[in-house]
Amino acid sequence: MALPEIHVVAGTTDAATELGPVAQALRLAGLLVPVLVAAGADPTAVGAAFTELNLVADLTLPAAPALGLIARFDRMWANRAPAAVLVAGSDPAGLSAALAAAWRGIPVAHLSAGMRSDDCAPQGSVFSAPSEGSGAGINTAADVESDARLITQLARVHLIARPIDAMNLLDEGVPAKDLMISGDDTLAPRRAAQAVASMTGLAPPPAPMPVTVPTATVRFGG
Amino acid sequence: MDVIDFYTESWIRDDRDGVRQVLAPDVDVEWNLDAPVDDEELVQTLHRIAVFADAVTVVSRAGRTDGAALVYDLTAPFGTARVAEFLTVEAGRITQIRQVYDVVAIDRYFPGLYLN
Numbered sequence: 001m002a003l004p005e006i007h008v009v010a011g012t013t014d015a016a017t018e019l020g021p022v023a024q025a026l027r028l029a030g031l032l033v034p035v036l037v038a039a040g041a042d043p044t045a046v047g048a049a050f051t052e053l054n055l056v057a058d059l060t061l062p063a064a065p066a067l068g069l070i071a072r073f074d075r076m077w078a079n080r081a082p083a084a085v086l087v088a089g090s091d092p093a094g095l096s097a098a099l100a101a102a103w104r105g106i107p108v109a110h111l112s113a114g115m116r117s118d119d120c121a122p123q124g125s126v127f128s129a130p131s132e133g134s135g136a137g138i139n140t141a142a143d144v145e146s147d148a149r150l151i152t153q154l155a156r157v158h159l160i161a162r163p164i165d166a167m168n169l170l171d172e173g174v175p176a177k178d179l180m181i182s183g184d185d186t187l188a189p190r191r192a193a194q195a196v197a198s199m200t201g202l203a204p205p206p207a208p209m210p211v212t213v214p215t216a217t218v219r220f221g222g
Numbered sequence: 223m224d225v226i227d228f229y230t231e232s233w234i235r236d237d238r239d240g241v242r243q244v245l246a247p248d249v250d251v252e253w254n255l256d257a258p259v260d261d262e263e264l265v266q267t268l269h270r271i272a273v274f275a276d277a278v279t280v281v282s283r284a285g286r287t288d289g290a291a292l293v294y295d296l297t298a299p300f301g302t303a304r305v306a307e308f309l310t311v312e313a314g315r316i317t318q319i320r321q322v323y324d325v326v327a328i329d330r331y332f333p334g335l336y337l338n
Contacts, residue, residue: 070293071284074286099306146302149327153322153323173325
């Protein structure tokens with residue numbers, strides 16, 4: 001029987017660089033088949049970022065502004081629905097994928113979740129109406145954060161690099177049971193892959209990562 | 223005008239009767255706000271948004287034969303909050319509404335929008 005697919009969606013080179021190692025770990029685990037999707041305004045560059053990690057994009061969507069991607073993902077998943085979708089950070093294509101997945105009831109895992117600068121107001125997000133023929137609108141730091149927060153609301157599992165990112169999500173009301181501190185060390189992709197497989201019921205939850213509280217050397221007196 | 227456009231234009235114009243007109247009697251409503259919701263609470267919340275917001279903009283609309291996914295920007299005096307909405311239509315009425323709010327921005331820019 002064929003293994004279920006997980007669609008790993010990258011719309012920027014940064015997202016591809018973050019997602020690539022997790023896709024490799026998923027492939028090694030042999031529980032889900034990672035399908036790499038290159039999307040966004042420059043899918044060729046995203047594909048090249050995958051190539052740098054010795055990976056090949058399985059699906060390349062035509063370059064499109066974020067506005068057109070929800071319908072595109074929805075049509076794609078009407079015929080080829082994955083067991084889960086994995087996106088990263090505040091990637092605009094990731095938001096489109098998360099929206100389309102949520103619309104179809106496909107669980108979403110969010111890598112590099114919880115990074116916040118507390119810049120709240122979107123002024124011209126990727127979803128701001130673009131001028132004709134253009135890509136997305138101007139993407140300010142506030143928009144990036146707004147898009148990341150909306151992905152948070154859509155995701156079922158939040159894969160976190162740092163404890164502070166977990167605190168941000170807890171402050172936003174995300175249940176602790178949905179958080180996984182996968183860390184940012186060499187084992188992080190394996191932990192993230194196991195958490196994603198666990199989300200689909202194919203693996204037990206990963207063991208919690210030990211958190212080391214940073215200590216400082218304090219010198220008293222002269 | 224299809225039922226989804228009618229619904230969207232009605233609530234943005236603060237036409238509560240228009241919104242009620244296209245909701246199925248047993249419409250299923252879900253949202254991620256920290257408050258229970260039914261069809262009347264939804265109508266009242268949309269009314270509060272329409273009254274308080276300086277502007278409500280549909281920034282994305284993806285359609286299927288049986289529904290649509292929309293993304294709105296809700297512009298308030300001190301900032302903008304975003305909401306996604308998934309709608310299902312059967313026999314010319316909206317039978318399911320699922321709203322996903324940027325709750326941080328909603329709490330910041332639309333205080334008191336919902337009772338919790």
